[in-house]
Amino acid sequence: MEEKKFDFNTIIGFVLIGGILLFMLWQNQPTPEEKEAQKAEKAKIEKLAEDKAALEKSSSDISLEDATKEIASVNKGDSLSLASLQNRLGSFAYSGTLPSAKENTTVIENELLYITVSNKGGYITEVKLKNETIYNGSSVYLIKDGNSTMNLQFSAENRLLNSEDLYFEPTLSSNGNNSVLSMKLKTASDKYIEYRYELIPNDYMLGFSVKTQGLDNVINTSQPIYLDWKFKGYRHAKSITYENRYSRLTYEHENEGKHDKLSPTGEDAEIEKDVTWMNFRQHFFSSMLLTETPFKEVALSSIDLVLDEAIDTVYTKQYGAKMLLAPKSGGISYDMNMYYGPTDYKVFKEYDRNLDEAMPLGWGLFGWLNKYLIIPLFGFLTGFLPAGIAIIMLTVLIKLAMSPVQYKQYLSQAKLKVLKPELDEIKVKFEGNKMKIQQETMKLQNIAGASPLKGCLPAILQIPVFYALFTFFPSAFDLRQKSFLWAEDLSSFDSIAELPFNIPFYGDHVSLFPILASIAIFIYMMMTTGQTMQQQQQPGMPNMKFLMYLSPLMMLVFFNNYASGLSVYYLTSNLITIGIMLVIKKFIIDEEKILAKIQVNKKKPKKQNKFQKKMADMMEQAEQQKKNKK
Known part of the structure; x- marks a missing residue:
């Protein structure tokens, strides 16, 4: 039997091979510059993932599929930079990173009205008349459960944006005895779109304004800017057919010179110039928008939703008003009012704005007698x-x-x-x-x-x-x-x-x-x-x-x-x-x-x-x- 001996040549061979491997690993390790590049690349990928999430909450013209592809392109080292993707997403895509970018609401109220305003869209999502009830004893809600939306539609950074999809930051304060709610859609601390609501004690009329600040180079004023109000009127009376007969869209146009109305039956639509107010009337209750600066053009619409008295219908009419806004000095500035309350001649006359024309009191001599x-x-x-x-x-x-x-x-x-x-x-x-x-x-x-x-x-x-x-x-x-x-x-x-x-x-x-x-x-x-x-x-x-x-x-x-x-x-x-x-x-x-x-x-x-x-x-x-x- 052969005796095993220790082979120094084998040991030297293994040592040389190990040394070569260590040398190769040392030779191929990243330099400090390469390590920084890898960190930057990782940060890019994480940022693009955040941009994709923000994009899901915006109305960008870039699709989620495109964003995913571009993220993949960055991973592959393609020439498309992070900055170019951010430019395509636009400043408003980052509203989701604000502290207010969450589903929340703010309440303002007086002795007559209880109003809720949502962070998302910045518009009113609930209006309750505190002192009124409907035929079954429930409270009168003019706005509730998504029956009304207010959307500002504009072009910015080569895409179409809708404010109803973006988040506003609320600030509640007081102006004397008045409650003031400022809702701001920010791109920076000094650049924003603001909805401002001011509620007066013991009043159905509240102040409402739409303004922009520092967005002259962001909002494309060469493209149309619209304020779009959609509204469905709730049933409030025992006889929905009778209530629906006196539910009608009425409006004032051409510098307070004319008062018209859409048909109370079927579907009707009109495009009017210089509209100063519109009333989405629900028989004994009215939801109105009034403006100091006449709207240049308004597309008005009304659809009758009552098809059968025997059916337990929830809504009477579906109204719409798409208002064309005229920019001022590169921005938007409209001082308006909103009215949520009774269709009452005595109340309307207190405002001295021809609101009594929104009531069906008859024409000519008949209206005069009334x-x-x-x-x-x-x-x-x-x-x-x-x-x-x-x-x-x-x-x-x-x-x-x-x-x-x-x-x-x-x-x-x-x-x-x-x-x-x-x-x-x-x-x-x-x-x-x-x-x-x-x-x-x-x-x-x-x-x-x-x-x-x-x-x-x-x-x-x-x-x-x-x-x-x-x-x-x-x-x-x-x-x-x-x-x-x-x-x-x-x-x-x-x-x-x-x-x-x-x-x-x-x-x-x-x-x-x-x-x-x-x-x-x-x-x-x-x-x-x-x-x-x-x-x-x-x-x-x-x-x-x-x-x-x-x-x-x-x-x-x-x-x-x-x-x-x-x-x-x-x-x-x-x-x-x-x-x-x-x-x-x-x-x-x-x-x-x-x-x-x-x-x-x-x-x-x-x-x-x-x-x-x-x-x-x-x-x-x-x-x-x-x-x-x-």
Whole structure:
């Protein structure tokens, strides 16, 4: 067996190989400069990862896929530098690194409003009216759960930005008794976009401004800058169909010269110039934006969201206003106001900015009667009377004021009644000759002073008051949630029974006040139209019997879903009218005296006016032409 010996040559070989390896490792280790380069490269990669995260919160025109590719390019040592990628991302991408860049809100409030403003987007995300409730007793929210957004859209650093995607830094302070909230979207401590809110005690109007600071070289003012307000109106009333009928986008434009509105049904859109305010009206509540500097151009839109009364719809209308802002000295500066509160004429008039034009009070004479007669009078009455009693008193005062006109109307009807025997004789005497019958009838009526036109004229004079009241009651905020007898809310229908099905135009319930008002109208029509039917029916006159049934039927069907306060007015009005007519008939007008006076007047020559003479000549000519043809 061979004896193992220690081999020095092998040991020397291993030592030489180890030395060579150590030399190679020492030779290939990075220099201090290379170590610094590696550290810098690592920092680049970490920074790009942060930029990618910030990019996810911005509306940059560079995609996340592109950012990832560019990060990979840096890792591979490509020529694209970190600085070039930062330039593409832009300054606003770094808003995410601010302390305020988190989901948080700030509250400002006074005795009337509770307002919440979000850091993200810097706009109002909640508005609660503290002193108001809806039909089921819940609080009135004009803004809640994302139904309203306010977005400033602008171009900066070769990309389109939307403020609603970026984070603002809040600062809450006070200006005397006013609460001031400054929301700033910063690129640096002295460079920012600011939304400023100022809330005054006991006021529905708050100050609102949009301004920029130090962004002259950042915001591209050669591209359009828009303030985009989107809003969906919540349902607040028991009858969403009735509420939706009076929910409408109204606005003032062309330097306070014109007031217009979009359609209350379907979809409608307009582009207007120089808009000074807009109102997203929800019947009894309004959300408004007003500006000291008119918006150069505004794209307004309205979409009706109520398709079926039977469906439990949450929203009534979807409104939109995209406002084109005009830059000043390279920046933006707009002083505005926001109004969140009741659609109340008395409140609107306090601001002296034509806000009453946002209310459906009627046009021309009708609106004038509402503004200067009916609203002040009703406001005075509700100052010391319950709303239901105030409606009755308002009706009594108006009927008393109109009683002289009604007296003349009934007097003309009484004259026609006593002339009926003579009118019947004319009809028999000239039977078959309609032209002659009409001619002799007009002659007799003229002598007696009993022209049907004189009876219609007083009724025509009452139409402006009638229509003014028709527009007043649905918009009277003082009636909201005021009860009377069985009606829980005079601004809504007074349901006494629910139906298991829905009747087209009528609804799924039965309201009592419209039924009573229909009965009163029918009795009144019987007393007036019934007398007319017994008198000489002139050729071409409408069918009085048809009208006698049509008016009560329309009242019964269409007013079933209207405000019960309006039905209370019509019921009271017709009951008073019936009472006045009975008093006039029983105690004031003596038909025998009227007949005797007519006989005396027939003996006196009565000169015709120009119109009567012209009508008589025309009828004589027509009669002569008829004879010539024969």
